[in-house]
Amino acid sequence: MEKYLIMVDDAEFSLSAQDVAALDIQTLTDKTYHLLDNGKAYHVELVDANFTDRTLSFLINGNTYRLSIKDNYAQLVDKMGLLSGASQKAKNIKAPMPGLIMDVLVEAGQEIEEGTPLLVLSAMKMENQILAQGAGTIKSIEVTVGDSVDKGQLIIEME
Numbered sequence: 001m002e003k004y005l006i007m008v009d010d011a012e013f014s015l016s017a018q019d020v021a022a023l024d025i026q027t028l029t030d031k032t033y034h035l036l037d038n039g040k041a042y043h044v045e046l047v048d049a050n051f052t053d054r055t056l057s058f059l060i061n062g063n064t065y066r067l068s069i070k071d072n073y074a075q076l077v078d079k080m081g082l083l084s085g086a087s088q089k090a091k092n093i094k095a096p097m098p099g100l101i102m103d104v105l106v107e108a109g110q111e112i113e114e115g116t117p118l119l120v121l122s123a124m125k126m127e128n129q130i131l132a133q134g135a136g137t138i139k140s141i142e143v144t145v146g147d148s149v150d151k152g153q154l155i156i157e158m159e
Contacts, residue, residue: 005075007068052115052129073126093130093156095149099123104145106156110138118156121149130155 002017024036025044035042047064048057054074056067070078077097103120106112116132136158143155 002072003075005070007070008065052131073124076124091136091158092154093118093133093158095121095151095153095155096128096130097121097123097151099128099149101143101145101147101149101155102127104141104143106138106141108138108140112136112138112158119143132158134158 004015004017004020006013006015026034028034031046033044033046035044042060045059046056047059048055050056054069056069058065058067099121100123101119102122105117105119112118112132113135114132117129118132119130121128121130139157139159141156142153143149149155
């Protein structure tokens with residue numbers, strides 16, 4: 001069963017897909033909503049959405065809340081420690097898990113910034129964008145679309 005782990009400030013709770021589907025919410029515009037919960041009305045406005053970091057900011061009845069959302073896959077990645085050390089700057093980008101290269105988004109010689117999407121890796125029935133961990137220049141790309149990679153395999157060399 002799909003469970004979402006939601007973090008709001010220091011609070012943490014989980015919702016099932018059925019809990020989400022049961023919400024009494026009406027769309028007013030592409031960024032504003034009306035939510036009814038236990039007879040109480042809430043005006044909800046989406047302020048910011050960062051799908052890479054899985055974070056959302058909402059203005060609810062005049063108060064701003066920043067939510068971090070983790071689906072089953074993100075919770076499993078955390079539990080397995082596949083992204084530990086991801087904030088470290090690295091010259092060589094290695095596959096964080098076994099998978100299939102779906103798309104290469106950069107080319108050799110290209111200058112990139114931290115957070116630049118490098119490639120798309122399909123693993124565990126999910127497509128994952130691999131992002132640059134720091135600024136630099138792509139020295140070489142060791143994979144092509146359609147290649148299978150193992151966890152820890154060199155995929156991009158940076159300088």
